[in-house]
Amino acid sequence: MEHENPSGGNRRNFLIQLTSVVGGAGVAAACVPLVSSMNPSSDVLAKAETEVDLTGIPPGGMHTVAWQGKPVFVLHRTPEQIKESQASNGVIDPEADAKRAKNPEWLVVLGVCTHMGCVPNKEGPGWVCHCHGSVYDDSGRVTHGPAPRNLEVPPYHFLSENKLVIGKA
């Protein structure tokens, strides 16, 4: 038995460190439920999918629908709008129009400015965000800052010719 040096620091220091680490881990673990409780609850998560009827949207017209509480722009593009959108790849965040619209006639984008989250207005060709002056084209691509990225394309698929489901690709 090694009891020659009971006041020797090693054993005590080790116990202090061990207690501190275990105690710290305990406090951190206790914070997990608190922090996690602030994340979206189950009922919020359940608002995941939205169905849209496309029959009422004339060419050139746009509907705004709510998905997960966020506005989604569903734009029925005219042939000119399609042509213009396909002609360029955007300026600030280049992306081909074909990648953004599964069916070139229908553009489905989140109506949330990628800058500060305002809802842009349909103005002229594309959208203008009045909060801080970002401009988007008819493919939802940012053409004028401060927004850093194009309008997000949510996951969606067509159930039939006139039925759109947002929330699942």
Place this chain on the structure above:
Amino acid sequence: MANNIMNWIDERFPLTSFVKHDLTDYPTPRNLSYWWNFGFLAGIVLVLQLITGIFLAMHYKADVAMSFDSIQHIMRDVNYGWLLRYMHATGASAFFFVIFTHMARTLYYGSYRAPRELLWWTGQGLLLLLMATAFMGYLLPWGQMSFWGATVITNLFKATPFIGDQVVIWLRGDYTVGDATLTRFFALHYLMPFVIVGAVVIHLVALHSVKSSNPSGIDLAAKDNIPFHPYFTIKDLYGLGIFLIVYSVFVFFMPNSLMEPANNIPANPMVTPNHIVPEWYFLPFYAILRSVPNMVGGVIAMGLSVMLFAFMPFLDRSRIPGGARYRPFYRLQFYLFLIDMVLLGWVGYVHPTDQTILIGQVATFVYFASFFFVPMISKMEESWLIKRGLPAEVMVLIDSEANEIAKKQLKKNQRNGVQS
């Protein structure tokens, strides 16, 4: 009888000595001007906000379906509800007005300088707490401005590296600002004032350890201090009278002048108002956010613009005592900075056009430059003032300070020498 009770207490709790030490006999420089009233006024506004807020909370409902209507209920049905709400809303503006003046005084007279750095930094912490509290309180009426203001500000956290999107969702408890957000903002808005009270206690402990600065910028000899009571209780009360007159004019005659009309429209997550503006006290910082074309850069610039004040004790390198009073360049800089703040506020208020964006960018540049150049200007100003000739007393003061620093350095060196 009263004496006996006091004695009984004093044997168990240092009541009399505390009152003497920190209230009645607290030594205060005799030359304090009315600019030194604003700390006291901030305390009064804090108490006003706490009282009106607690009574408002008895009638308010933090639920997206009910909160907007519960404000109407407070305004129309609750006895004196209109008064409580107008006092609370006006009080928020008054709080910022008083705090900004308090800070401006500190900057002008150089009160942030040694040995008052910790006093200044605890004040900086209080400013952040106040901003957070005001921001969360503004969501509670659940009007259009409330909703979109909260949306924009929570979105700032998207600038967090790697986990930005998750942080924003976590803060909101939803994909958008929603019921979860409103309820937690209410809970925190109720909690924060008490945190502020705690921080104020720390601020006051720091103050009572280093004592008040004064317009001369020179620490006064003990004989030039006078007891706080009755000299400054009466001065503070007089200032309070003036303050309450102005406050009452706003509460009773123009309570809506500081409110955005758009906030009388219930929040609509599908439509952003064409012109969203924060409350007046956030405008300069909002203008800085908008002036930087890059999003992350804008968020960093805005954060820095608030935090830069904390660096003032390091930036100001002049050995001339005090602030702007004896330092013409510093004074010029101070006024330029004020003008720049007002300009930024205007830029933050108006609809962004190419022209206002340019003005905003210039003003933002001037804002940061005025901090950046403080070290150079303060040093150049110091040598210019010395060359021009300072009063003998000031030179003695500077020399004695230099001596003290040299002595400390010598001691330190000696200690180190012994060790090695």
